[in-house]
Amino acid sequence: MGEKGISKAVIKRLPRYYRYLGELKDSGVERISSGELSKRMQVTASQIRQDLNNFGGFGQQGYGYNVNFLYEEIGKILGLDKRHNMIIIGAGNLGQALANYGNFESRGFITKAMFDQKKELRGTTVRGIPVYDISQLESYLKENDIQIAAMAIPKAGAVQVAQTLVSCGIKAIWNFAHTDLNLPKDVMVENVHLSESLMRLSYKINSCKLK
Amino acid sequence: MGEKGISKAVIKRLPRYYRYLGELKDSGVERISSGELSKRMQVTASQIRQDLNNFGGFGQQGYGYNVNFLYEEIGKILGLDKRHNMIIIGAGNLGQALANYGNFESRGFITKAMFDQKKELRGTTVRGIPVYDISQLESYLKENDIQIAAMAIPKAGAVQVAQTLVSCGIKAIWNFAHTDLNLPKDVMVENVHLSESLMRLSYKINSCKLK
């Protein structure tokens, strides 16, 4: 498996391919051509073939792609064949929303614990997941094998928490705090900046009216 | 204000500029050069100047950019000088998280109502925002001036709710459901697909290990 130098644009599209293939699979479709998939996904067939060929020849001339096989392969590329243990920092609404989202688990992302600074949340559970005090974060990480930390906390404490996570060996952070985390480059960060997303929608509304 | 044909890449970066300028403003910085900003934001100075010049000459040779002025101007480009009334479909954890997020209000996004299909939520409020039954959606939209609908519901009902929204004249949808909404192109959609974001993080973890 020697994929290297795959462009960000391609990676960004992979989960969407995965979603469409999953739906095709569920509706019993066995094979699909890049042309047919391109119609459904509203991208060019050329792009689909180019994207997939970054990782190997998954198709067959004259036939197309086997839906099940391609679904599994993209899953492997995305690392969904592996189990990932996750913790969530922040047990507010957003943290709870993430904890309650069962779909993650079916893709191998298992939420093992949550952390919050509010003393009154200590000892509670969300969908069976225990909520600990934030002061226990370091000792918890030392005793448990966690790969991913989701940060669903306000920006004020985010940079410091991120540093703690990194010092405890966490290599992947899913960041919902409205700030950039400048971390060592061996630490993977995926940002979800909701306010920026809302602003982009606002821009679209605004620029559309001008036409 | 004749901005047209602005590339998506530029628009995607605008909210980040806005965030950095807001922080500079709050910390009392009055002027900044593209070079200095480039260091802080980890992008090239060239890109900053190119991006800003899509909208007009906001800077001054030999001086740089006035932080306050630039902040205001980008705010106008993003439509943050206007008020946007918003509703949230789905009063689960995610819907509540959005409703509780006060920052949106300070940027002009006012959540006026929430809707859910669970009868027991009817009549409750979230941060003072009333939760109505989903059956009241159409009549509510006829009687109130709403610009944005956030959809924080599972994918099952999403396409149908989106159609209702559009038929009631909604032109901007902030979509958290894990599905694509194929709507008329005068309807603006901003997607937040959390599971795809998590998969990208997983990809990064996975591909990093291979090196």
Add this chain to the structure above:
DNA sequence: TAGATTGTTAATCGATTAACAATC
């Protein structure tokens, strides 16, 4: 005036699309 820094053009780089030979 001298120094700094923009606005803008030109050069480079990367990503998308088109085309078609290979092949199932």
Add this chain to the structure above:
DNA sequence: TAGATTGTTAATCGATTAACAATC
């Protein structure tokens, strides 16, 4: 074999970076 559709190269398009004249 004929038809279909991939894998892959070449052409196009767009976005980023570099360079520098304009100018504050």
